[in-house]
Amino acid sequence: MVKKKRRSMLYIPGNNPAMIQQAGVYGCDAVLLDLEDAVALNQKDAARILVRNMLKTVNFYDTEVCVRVNNFHTPFGLTDLEEIVPLQPDNIRFPKTETVADVKEFMKEVRRIEKEHGIKNPTMTIHVMIETAKGVANVYDIAAADPRIDAITIGGQDLTADMGIIKTPDGVGIDYARKRIVMAGKANDLDVLDTIFADVNDDEGLREETEYIKKIGFAGKALINPRQVDVVHDVFNPTENEVRKAYRVYSEFIKNKKAGIGVFAIDGKMVDAPVVQRAITVLEYAKIDLKEIEKNAG
Numbered sequence: 001m002v003k004k005k006r007r008s009m010l011y012i013p014g015n016n017p018a019m020i021q022q023a024g025v026y027g028c029d030a031v032l033l034d035l036e037d038a039v040a041l042n043q044k045d046a047a048r049i050l051v052r053n054m055l056k057t058v059n060f061y062d063t064e065v066c067v068r069v070n071n072f073h074t075p076f077g078l079t080d081l082e083e084i085v086p087l088q089p090d091n092i093r094f095p096k097t098e099t100v101a102d103v104k105e106f107m108k109e110v111r112r113i114e115k116e117h118g119i120k121n122p123t124m125t126i127h128v129m130i131e132t133a134k135g136v137a138n139v140y141d142i143a144a145a146d147p148r149i150d151a152i153t154i155g156g157q158d159l160t161a162d163m164g165i166i167k168t169p170d171g172v173g174i175d176y177a178r179k180r181i182v183m184a185g186k187a188n189d190l191d192v193l194d195t196i197f198a199d200v201n202d203d204e205g206l207r208e209e210t211e212y213i214k215k216i217g218f219a220g221k222a223l224i225n226p227r228q229v230d231v232v233h234d235v236f237n238p239t240e241n242e243v244r245k246a247y248r249v250y251s252e253f254i255k256n257k258k259a260g261i262g263v264f265a266i267d268g269k270m271v272d273a274p275v276v277q278r279a280i281t282v283l284e285y286a287k288i289d290l291k292e293i294e295k296n297a298g
C-alpha cells in the first residue's frame with residue numbers, strides 16, 4: 001500500500017451544499033468541511049445539520065474527508081462532536097488548541113460519544129490546529145498528547161491576529177511558529193500541514209509560499225479555493241528526474257541489502273540510510289509502490 005499524502009486540504013464552508021456536493025471531484029487530497037470560521041454564528045446549526053447529512057449521502061470518492069468543528073470554548077463545540085463523531089469522517093480538525101488539557105478534554109468527549117454509539121474500533125484520526133501564541137509555546141506537549149492525533153497544522157490567520165501583527169506575504173511573523181510546529185510534528189511522526197494562502201488570484205505568491213513550506217518540512221497545505229489545487233500539487237509532486245533518481249537509489253539499496261552491504265555508491269556519491277529514507281519520501285509523493293521496486297530488484 002502506498003502511504004496516502006495530504007498535499008492539499010480544501011476548506012469548504014459547511015453551509016454550502018453545492019460546494020460540498022462536488023467535494024470529491026476537485027482533485028484535492030482532502031476536503032475540510034468547515035463548521036468553524038467559514039460559518040457565520042447564525043448559520044452554525046444549519047451547517048452542522050448539512051454536514052451531517054452530506055457525510056451520509058455524498059460520494060467523496062477517494063478524497064479524504066475531515067470536519068473542522070468549533071472549539072469547546074464556544075457554545076457549538078460539544079454539539080458539533082455529538083453530531084459528527086458517530087459518522088466517523090476520516091478525521092476531525094480541532095481548532096485553536098492551546099494546551100494538553102484542551103486535547104484531553106476533547107478526546108474524552110470523542111471517546112465517550114464513540115462508546116455510546118457502539119463504535120469499537122474507531123478509525124477517525126485527529127488533526128490539531130495551533131493558532132495562538134500559547135498553542136505555539138505548548139506545541140511539543142500537544143503533539144504528543146494523544147495517539148489518535150495524526151496531523152498538526154498552523155492557522156496563520158488566527159495566529160497573526162493573536163500576536164497582534166499583520167500577515168505579510170513573506171510570512172516572517174509566523175516563521176518561528178511554522179518551524180517550531182514542524183519540529184514538534186516530526187518528533188511525534190505526525191503529518192505537518194501549512195496554513196491557507198488567502199489571495200486566490202495570486203498563483204505566483206501561492207507557488208513561492210508552497211515551495212518555502214515544503215523546504216522547511218510541511219507535508220501539504222490547507223487551501224480555500226479549488227483553483228489553488230494544481231499549483232500546490234505541482235510543487236509537492238517530485239519531478240521526473242527526482243523520481244528516476246529515487247527509484248534507482250531504492251532499487252540499488254534493496255540489491256545491496258540482500259548482499260549484506262549497508263553503504264554503497266551511485267555515480268561516485270555515497271548512499272546510506274538517510275539517502276534511502278529521502279528517496280522513499282520522493283517515491284511516496286510519486287505514489288510508487290515500494291513493494292513493486294522490491295520485486296523488480298529481486
Ligand SMILES: CC(=O)SCCNC(=O)CCNC(=O)[C@H](O)C(C)(C)COP(=O)(O)OP(=O)(O)OC[C@H]1O[C@@H](n2cnc3c(N)ncnc32)[C@H](O)[C@@H]1OP(=O)(O)O
Binds near residue numbers: 011012020038200223
Ligand atoms: C481563516 C480560515 O479559517 S480559512 C477557512 C475558512 N474559509 C473558507 O472556507 C473559504 C472558502 N473559500 C471561499 O469561500 C471562496 O473561494 C472565496 C470567498 C475565498 C473566493 O470566492 P470566489 O472569488 O467567488 O471564488 P471563485 O470565483 O474562484 O469560484 C469559482 C467556483 O469555485 C467554487 N468554489 C470557490 N471556493 C470553493 C471552495 N472552497 N470549495 C469548493 N468550491 C469552491 C465556487 O462556488 C465557484 O463555483 P461555480 O463556478 O460553480 O459557481
Ligand SMILES: O=C([O-])CC(=O)C(=O)O
Binds near residue numbers: 131
Ligand atoms: O487552516 C487555516 O490556515 C485557516 C485558519 O483557521 C487560520 O489561518 O486561522
Ligand SMILES: [Mg+2]
Binds near residue numbers: 037095131155157158
Ligand atoms: Mg483559524
